Amino acid sequence: DTAVSQTPKYLVTQMGNDKSIKCEQNLGHDTMYWYKQDSKKFLKIMFSYNNKELIINETVPNRFSPKSPDKAHLNLHINSLELGDSAVYFCASSQVARTEAFFGQGTRLTVV
Amino acid sequence: AQTVTQSQPEMSVQEAETVTLSCTYDTSESNYYLFWYKQPPSRQMILVIRQEAYKQQNATENRFSVNFQKAAKSFSLKISDSQLGDTAMYFCAFMTSGSRLTFGEGTQLTVNP
Numbered sequence: 126d127t128a129v130s131q132t133p134k135y136l137v138t139q140m141g142n143d144k145s146i147k148c149e150q151n152l153g154h155d156t157m158y159w160y161k162q163d164s165k166k167f168l169k170i171m172f173s174y175n176n177k178e179l180i181i182n183e184t185v186p187n188r189f190s191p192k193s194p195d196k197a198h199l200n201l202h203i204n205s206l207e208l209g210d211s212a213v214y215f216c217a218s219s220q221v222a223r224t225e226a227f228f229g230q231g232t233r234l235t236v237v
Numbered sequence: 238a239q240t241v242t243q244s245q246p247e248m249s250v251q252e253a254e255t256v257t258l259s260c261t262y263d264t265s266e267s268n269y270y271l272f273w274y275k276q277p278p279s280r281q282m283i284l285v286i287r288q289e290a291y292k293q294q295n296a297t298e299n300r301f302s303v304n305f306q307k308a309a310k311s312f313s314l315k316i317s318d319s320q321l322g323d324t325a326m327y328f329c330a331f332m333t334s335g336s337r338l339t340f341g342e343g344t345q346l347t348v349n350p
Contacts, residue, residue, distance in 0.1 A: 158338070160338075165342075166276075166326055166342075166343050167340070167342060167343070168328065168340040169340075170337060170338065170339070173337070181337060213280065215282060217282075217338075224270065224332075225270070225272055225284050225287050225332075226332075226338050227284075228274075228281070228282035230279075230280065230281055231280045231281070231282075233280075
């Protein structure tokens with residue numbers, strides 16, 4: 126029983142392409158997040174959704190667009206991929222603000 | 238702005254010994270949560286322990302315990318009886334009412350046999 130699942134685990138693509146990463150949680154949580162982990166392992170929040178509404182939108186290029194069709198899903202679409210987008214992207218969820226976040230297994234995106 | 242600082246990029250410890258990882262944070266909020274997450278080579282982010290700021294008692298989870306000093310804004314993690322499987326990157330994290338989980342830079346812990 127996977128709590129937070131992301132697909133795909135690995136994604137290799139060429140510059141300029143458009144790609145999506147899917148995330149689903151079966152924990153009944155009301156808040157979902159996208160985090161980016163760079164090559165130095167630093168984790169930075171990108172977006173946060175609460176009950177399908179965007180509540181945090183960090184300074185992220187508008188090539189990145191989150192989509193939340195329902196509160197169990199938060200997908201990340203990236204347009205016109207650049208070399209600097211190469212990173213590990215983590216989806217996470219939590220029940221109520223201030224409680225721990227549960228993370229997916231991460232998606233390693235490599236742009237060539 | 239909230240910040241989390243882990244001043245030890247790397248640490249090592251012998252198996253069965255005790256090690257302490259440091260973390261300090263800065264915030265103007267009074268209600269918040271603190272966490273330690275572990276990231277082994279598998280890449281999975283695993284919650285190790287959590288602490289509510291309003292609780293004075295330090296959290297404990299088996300071999301893992303914290304030393305929470307609210308006035309000093311310090312939140313260190315002690316690992317007792319270190320095991321090879323504890324080798325991982327450890328992240329200190331802080332969550333406020335805005336649902337923003339802020340991470341420190343991480344400490345790479347290596348447990349040597």
